[in-house]
Amino acid sequence: MARILKFDDRTWHNWHFTERDVPIAGRYELHRAVTASLADMRASAKAVQDLIGKAFTERRRLRAHGATWSFSAAPSVPGGWPLATGYANQLFALPKTHVDPAFSGDHDGLVLCQTGISVAELNMWLEPRGRSLATTGASNGQTFVGAMSCCTHGSAIDHGAIQSQVRAIQLIPSPDRNLWIEPASRPVTDGRLAAELGATVLRDDRLFAAALVSLGALGVVHAVLIESVPRFLLENHRKRLPAGPALLRAMSSLADVDFAAANLPGAAGRRPYFFQSVINDQIDKGFAYVTCGYRCDWDDGHNLDYSIQPKRSPGYNLATVVANLLDSAPGLTPVITKAVLADQLSPINGRVGSWGQSFNFTTPRAGTAGASVAAPVDRVHDVRAIFQAALTKVGKAPVAFACRYARKSPGHLAFIRWPQSVITDIDGLDSSATRLVMAQAVTDLRSAGIPHAEHWGKLNQATASSVRDAYGDDLERWLAARTDLLDREGEYVFGSDWLDRLGLSNRNF
Known part of the structure; x- marks a missing residue:
């Protein structure tokens, strides 16, 4: 039977320890039954409603979270009750009989995902059944709902962020309401699924767009209905290339003609499905580490071996040790940063895998940090120049910059806001110098008037004013x-x- 367990913890931290020693008034965990059933999903929603009622009565802030992979304070609730959802991870294929006859999407691809399902678990459930996610983040330890709620930006250049695959949302906003929200402009189900979940159907475009990137502020998202796609393979290549005019032009347009001129690794006249360019003048001036993934038809002989790693592997705190070392001895920064980058961006020559194998479960490490901004694709080199200048101003810092791409994404608060967007990452060890580079980069973006928005789930410099501007x-x-x-x-x-x-x-x- 679904249940909620209470623990008397008085402090909380996120997965990467960028938020730590947060004072709380206790914490809760939502657990599923051993045997998956819609009846248990209904009981799970009722347990959440009861906890919300307790929070209302005691005037206690309540915050549901997934794997706490956000670097930012998005899942943090000082003085309140964190609700961990990762043990509530049921999955069901939606019967075709439950689909609204007017729904124009893929009736075979609709899957009900409970709030705590991780992206890695979802991949491993879908792919043996002949289905796939179209996009995810590049690391799949997040829960799908947590990544959706903070607009994790995805990894496919012609797709929106992760929430672009969501077709309906089960949202619990109070002790006496359990809502099944679909867009009125594109209803998906005929109402029977909602009834089995004990939910009331609400078809509302505005509320659906708000709930897609809710930041936990609208209630507890208990489940989502996603639309998967037929499974496919990704042929992956990575190569160190000169950062010449042809590559720089491809990075700022994503046009096929520019991709062809750039001589991308493994291209053979194909448009990449995934495209990333890592250019860091402070590490390897004049060169880029370019990663391309090309979508291929499924091969029935392909072996789905995921080799999932444990969530906390040996050496989990090594990055913290290195970060502290670099704070004390910044002269070591260039050597260590170059070694880490070379290890993370080693060559790939035609490695083939499913989507779940290409972007598999990775182990986050304490002591690492990340920030991201989205901007119009034609401003990519302006953004890169500002980031490099910010690093020069701060001095030696263990950071690297990377550019990935996605389409404008659904949701009022989706930070990918331009028809074709570049997402520029600042990743590194969580040192004081790294934090200064992140802050300086955003300050200079604002001063330059470059339109941008910051990733909600990563370290950011957001203020009420900057959110309103964005x-x-x-x-x-x-x-x-x-x-x-x-x-x-x-x-x-x-x-x-x-x-x-x-x-x-x-x-x-």
Whole structure:
């Protein structure tokens, strides 16, 4: 039977320890039954409603979280109750009989995912059944719902972020409401699934767009209905190339003619499905490490061996040790950074795998940090120049910059906001110099007037003002949807210090 367990912990930390020693009033875990069933899903939703009722009564902030992979304070709830969802991970294929006859999508690909399912688990469930996700983040230890809620940006150049695959959302915003939300403009189910989950169908485009990237502020997302695609293979290549005009032009346009001129690794006249370019003048001036993945038809003889690694492997805290060492001896930074980059970006020559094998479960390490901004693709080199200049201003820092790409993504608060967007990452060891580079880069982007938005789940410099500048009318739509959905108790309970600071919730209710 589904149940919620209580623990008397008084401090909390995220997976990477970028948020640590957060004072809490206890924590909870949502667990599924051993045997998967929709009846247990219904009982699970009722258990969540009961906990929300307790939070309302005791005026305690409640925050559901997945694997706590966010570097930012997005899952943090100081003084409140974290609700860990990772043990609630049931999956069901939606029967075709339950699909709305007007739904124009792939009826074979609809899958109900409970809140705690990880991306890696979802891959391993879908692919043996002949299906696949179209995109994910490049590391699949996150829960799907957690990655959706913070708009993890995906890894496919012609697709939106991870939430672009979501077709319906089960949202619990109060002790007495259990909602099944679909867009009114594209209904998906005929109502029977919602009834089995004990949920009320609500077809509303604005609320659906708000709930796609909710940041935990609208209630507890208990399940999502995703639309998968027929499985495929990805042929992966990586090569160190001169960062010449042809490659730089391809990075700023993504046009097929520019890709052809750039002589990308493994191209053979093909458009990449995944494209990443890592250019770091401080490490390897004049060269780029270019990774391309090309979509291929499925081979029935392909072996689905995922070789999943344990969540905390030996050496988990090694990065913390190195970061502390570099804070004390910054002169070692270039040598260590170059060695790490060479190891992480070693050549790949035609390695073939499924999507789940190509972007498999990776072990995050304490002591690492990441930041990302999205911008229009034609501004990629302006962004890169500002990032390099920020590093020069700060001095030696154990960071590297990478560019990945995705399409404009659904959701009022999706940070990928341009028809074709570049996502520029700052990744490195979590040292004081790394944090300074991240802050300086965003400060200089703002000063230069380059349109951009910051990744919610990574370390960011967001303020109430910068969020308003980045999201404009979409922010107003999101705030209006939240106000309409929640009563005054809900507005308080599903807030947090982080959301208060960004103007997305209010402590004074």
